[in-house]
Structures are given as structure tokens and as C-alpha cells.
Amino acid sequence: MDRVWLITGASRGLGCEIARAALDAGETVAATARSADAAREALGGEHGRLHVLPLDITDAVAANAVAAETIKRVGAIDVLVNNAGYAELGYFETFSDAAVRRQFEVNLFGTMNVARAVAPHMRARRSGLIVTISSVSGLVSNAGGAVYSASKFAVEGWMEGFAQELAPLGVRSLLVEPGMLRTDFMDRKSANFGSIDTPDYAEAITQYRAFVNEANGNQPGDPRQLAARIVTLASQSEVPSRLVFGDDARQWASAKVDQLRQEIARSADR
Numbered sequence: 718m719d720r721v722w723l724i725t726g727a728s729r730g731l732g733c734e735i736a737r738a739a740l741d742a743g744e745t746v747a748a749t750a751r752s753a754d755a756a757r758e759a760l761g762g763e764h765g766r767l768h769v770l771p772l773d774i775t776d777a778v779a780a781n782a783v784a785a786e787t788i789k790r791v792g793a794i795d796v797l798v799n800n801a802g803y804a805e806l807g808y809f810e811t812f813s814d815a816a817v818r819r820q821f822e823v824n825l826f827g828t829m830n831v832a833r834a835v836a837p838h839m840r841a842r843r844s845g846l847i848v849t850i851s852s853v854s855g856l857v858s859n860a861g862g863a864v865y866s867a868s869k870f871a872v873e874g875w876m877e878g879f880a881q882e883l884a885p886l887g888v889r890s891l892l893v894e895p896g897m898l899r900t901d902f903m904d905r906k907s908a909n910f911g912s913i914d915t916p917d918y919a920e921a922i923t924q925y926r927a928f929v930n931e932a933n934g935n936q937p938g939d940p941r942q943l944a945a946r947i948v949t950l951a952s953q954s955e956v957p958s959r960l961v962f963g964d965d966a967r968q969w970a971s972a973k974v975d976q977l978r979q980e981i982a983r984s985a986d987r
């Protein structure tokens with residue numbers, strides 16, 4: 718294969734692994750990151766098939782410029798990986814309005830910025846694949862994950878509809894819902910934690926923080942394995958609309974589907 722991938726958040730974590738896996742498969746990669754230097758360092762320097770471009774996804778003008786620059790340099794974008802994101806972790810009432818908005822600014826509106834920059838090019842060519850790194854938290858929410866889940870549920874709702882708008886024009890979509898992956902995601906390097914003092918939740922929050930500290934670095938999911946899976950799926954003529962990755966994610970998603978089925982059945986009007 719020799720297609721062009723544009724990947725956001727390629728400086729570390731899953732985005733970096735997807736860039737590596739695509740390069741290993743012989744693809745050309747436009748790796749984007751808030752710090753181009755960090756991405757260059759993580760990916761071993763630019764070469765003929767690796768272009769590194771700075772992009773903070775919250776900057777719509779920059780997203781357009783990066784899409785245009787990629788097409789100018791290498792002629793096309795075949796696969797967009799909308800990967801960049803982070804989590805506001807903690808109980809809802811411990812977050813300021815600004816923190817909640819920041820979560821949506823990156824995970825939803827930033828992701829939309831990049832899709833908006835690339836989709837016209839894919840539509841014009843009647844070809845392309847948009848891979849959106851959502852989360853199992855986009856299907857299931859729980860205490861401590863309300864704000865992050867709200868942003869990923871929004872990503873799911875947006876992309877599920879947008880995919881149907883794009884499909885007749887030859888542009889495909891893959892929504893990825895990973896479980897817990899061993900990246901910096903739960904670390905203070907990436908995650909923010911609610912800080913408004915709310916005594917009613919004090920004990921629950923202490924337990925939640927202990928869970929996060931324990932899980933950080935010990936997550937069951939291997940980002941390399943997921944990256945390889947995404948690169949393989951992207952090379953197939955039939956791409957599924959969803960990939961739920963990891964035993965933990967499949968268990969949570971299945972339990973949610975079972976619960977929904979029961980609640981729908983109980984909701985019968987008569």
C-alpha cells in the first residue's frame with residue numbers, strides 16, 4: 718500500500734503508534750502534533766514518507782492549513798485518523814464550567830475542525846477513510862467519567878450521522894472504541910482532575926482517585942496492538958463502522974446493550 722495518512726496527536730500514545738504502524742506498512746504519514754519537535758523525536762525524524770506538521774486541533778485555521786499543506790506535499794489524504802484527545806477525570810461537580818468547555822473544545826470541536834478540513838478533499842475524490850478514536854466511554858458512562866463521556870458520546874452521535882452523510886460520496890468511517898490503553902491518558906501529563914471541593918463526594922472521589930492511580934500504567938490494552946489493527950482494517954475493502962477494542966470495552970459495551978434492551982422492552986407503551 719502507499720496511501721497518505723494524516724494523524725492528529727502523533728507525539729505520543731496511540732497516535733504515535735498508529736503513525737509507526739502505518740509507516741511500517743509502507744504508507745506515507747503526515748504526523749501532526751501540538752509540538753512538531755516532540756512528534757519528530759518520537760518518530761525518529763522526518764524522511765520521504767514521514768512529514769511532521771504542527772497542529773493544535775482546537776485551531777480550525779491551522780487544521781485547514783495542515784490539510785492543504787499535506788495535499789500540496791504528497792498529493793492526497795487517503796486516511797484521516799482523528800486521534801488527539803484527553804480526559805477531564807473526576808466527579809462532574811468538581812469541574813468548573815471552563816474545564817467542561819475545554820473538554821468539548823478538544824474532544825468534540827477540535828475533532829470536528831480536522832474532519833471539516835479534510836472531508837471536502839475526500840468528497841471531491843469520492844474516496845477516503847475517516848478513523849475517529851472515540852472510546853468505550855462514548856458508549857457507556859459511569860461515576861467519575863461524566864465529563865469525558867459527555868464529550869465522547871457527542872463524538873459518537875456526530876460521527877454516526879456524519880458517516881451516513883459521507884457514505885454515498887465514497888468516504889468511509891471507522892469509529893474506534895477502545896477500553897483502557899497503556900498510554901499517558903490517565904497520567905497528569907495528559908489528564909486533568911476536577912478540583913472544586915465537594916464534601917458530599919469526598920469519600921467516593923478518594924476511591925476514584927485511588928482507582929485512577931492504580932490503573933495508570935497498568936491498563937490492559939496495548940496501543941501497539943490497536944494501532945496494527947487499525948492499519949490492517951484500513952487496508953481492507955470492507956471496513957466495519959465500529960471497532961470495540963479490548964475485553965474490558967467489549968464487556969462494558971455488551972452490558973450497556975443488554976441493559977438498553979431490557980429498558981426498551983420495559984418501556985413498551987402498553
Ligand code: NJP
Pocket residue numbers: 725726727728729730731732750751752755772773774775800801802803804823827850851852853854894895896897898899900901902903907936
Ligand atoms: O493518550 P495520550 P492516548 N491538539 O495522553 C494529543 C482516546 N482513548 O494516546 O499533549 C492536538 O498518551 C496529545 O498531544 P500533546 C483518547 O480520548 C484513550 O491514549 O501535545 N493534540 C497526545 O499526542 C484520545 O482521543 C484511552 O503531546 C492534542 C495525544 O493527544 C486517544 O485515545 C481509552 C490536543 C494524547 O496522548 C489518544 O489518547 C479510550 C490538542 N488540543 C480512548 N490535546 C486510554 N488510553 O485508555 C491533546 O477509550 N492532544
